Amino acid sequence: MTAPPPTATVGVLGGGQLGRMLALAGAPLGIRCIGVEPAADPPMAVAAEVLRAPYDDPAALAELARRCDVVTIEVEHVPVDALAWLAERLVVRPSPQVVAVTQDRWLEKQAFVRLGIATAPFARPDEQTSGFETGSIVKRRLGGFDGRGQVRLERAASPRALAAAVTELGGGCVVEGVVPFERELSLVAARAADGAVACYPLVENRHRDGILRETLAPAPGAGAAATLSASAVEMVTTFMADLDHVGVLALELFEVNGRLLANEVAPRVHNSGHWTIEGATTSQFEQHLRAVAGLPLGAAAPRGPAAMVNVIGTEPEPGAVLAVAGAHLHRYGKAPRPDRKLGHVTVVAADERERDARLDELRALVGVSAST
């Protein structure tokens, strides 16, 4: 007696909570995941084999090439060379090209401009115009996340101030004009190899200290939402088609005066899509695996108004969270540390009022005050 062949074996660069939720979503489909992660105690190991190695470790990459049908990522800051090496040997989704563009703020913004996707004003630090009247944010082109790798400057910053910021960040920067946005939104979508696209609803994201705290799905504000949603779908569809992206992809957006500006793209499952595990017909994790494994995409329809609250820094008592009606707890198995994402909680409700009431209960438990 031997077990049947898996639907697919999917290599994953990264072994964090996104890899964990991919592996848990893959098991019912018969999709086996193999992660690569240099850090100890990878959250993904709960339901997958995880090779402990740097993302560009030759032996680990060779093992993925030998054992997997396809390789994907759960962190975008992986060496593009490693993906390129793999892409010569097996299918890699997203492609090295997509990762190269989206992990580099400069290239990403160039793609937005080329594709007619509205975005905030930006410039190279050495350009005359780069001190924007509304203020500037100097960001590292590569590697920043959760608000790290950034320096904010006052309006009309001098070339000297810009240069100092670039030096502080270690070079390789882009300057963005500060956008007086009303709120932050995102659209999580998936594209299959045959070009089929499935978009989850546009959601609202609430950050504090540069870290996502809450997602409301769909984004409140029914009036504007239809127009905004159509605009976001157009942007993400254009972007994915142009780069021939295969898999899930998240487009982060600013809403400014009823218009959307693209902020950045993550070519992977995304924190603002965690609500889909319970809140949509097909979770973003299953969707990503379906796409990269060449299976048909699933429906991305929401099941009702949902909210996701991140558990950051310290964990609430599980029993208290589960006592909230309809609450779904997701612990990542990570050691507590300030500003660290340790888990999330989702509620799906019958209507927005109920959703907001549940959200208030959860905020009190996970120590997150309302902030927009």
Add this chain to the structure above:
Amino acid sequence: MTAPPPTATVGVLGGGQLGRMLALAGAPLGIRCIGVEPAADPPMAVAAEVLRAPYDDPAALAELARRCDVVTIEVEHVPVDALAWLAERLVVRPSPQVVAVTQDRWLEKQAFVRLGIATAPFARPDEQTSGFETGSIVKRRLGGFDGRGQVRLERAASPRALAAAVTELGGGCVVEGVVPFERELSLVAARAADGAVACYPLVENRHRDGILRETLAPAPGAGAAATLSASAVEMVTTFMADLDHVGVLALELFEVNGRLLANEVAPRVHNSGHWTIEGATTSQFEQHLRAVAGLPLGAAAPRGPAAMVNVIGTEPEPGAVLAVAGAHLHRYGKAPRPDRKLGHVTVVAADERERDARLDELRALVGVSAST
């Protein structure tokens, strides 16, 4: 850096697909499962450590006692002595007493009678009255499942025919009167240690050759359903309270002339509750873990009309199943074999008509013809 403590460590006697789905449901809650299973390639191993040993292996039981907060079962035909040994050392849910009663058809029927729960006529094989006018089914008291361990006899069977059937089955039998039922139903419920109860909707089960093929949730027939459902809830609540059951429990029922007769009880997660993974707010697997780990029960409300189709004997092509709108595939990672449960597929629809249409598509794929 070390991972945070688990919410609970739950020992599980058994390591099959039910253990697999328990382990997958436990991971997000931070509940770690440890299985005990003598068979090779346990499906549960995808997301849990599984000790390869007989259910009454002293070393394995000692390891569970040492490492777990609570022990449960995913097969009911485990040695009661093993559970009793564990129960002297840690919390065991369901209790050895519940398992002793529900794994023995005779004791189970005695409990039904004692509690005023209607059931089919039954007798000991040596009783004068045991050849029922409507025909008889001689069943082993212990160990039969999926239609095995049974012999069916024509109406008014002679004492000699009954004795021969008992001999064929190896002794230790009960005789049931054949009930001309209209359909088979079941109710999956959960009870917490504090006595709180949550019931999933009454569902209809369709068998062939003694094996469950399909579950429709809720059971069709809105008119009768409210009365039937209330009756089933009363039965299951009474049974669970009397035996102080903690965890999920499934009550299988016959509908006869608009009334319900209890058939049998499984004090565990149940095949007729698999639809709850996508079809209810809280899956039966999460619910069971919440109950046995002392966490609050979750809502058992359905998300919409659902159907579950078992994959038996051979597996369909995963891509074909996933192309059915709203289909959720659950493979168990088991080697194909005639009559073996290899997986299941669930659809949750907006209404019964859509559910039935999807069910037709799935039947064609998994080779199950409609049967009631």
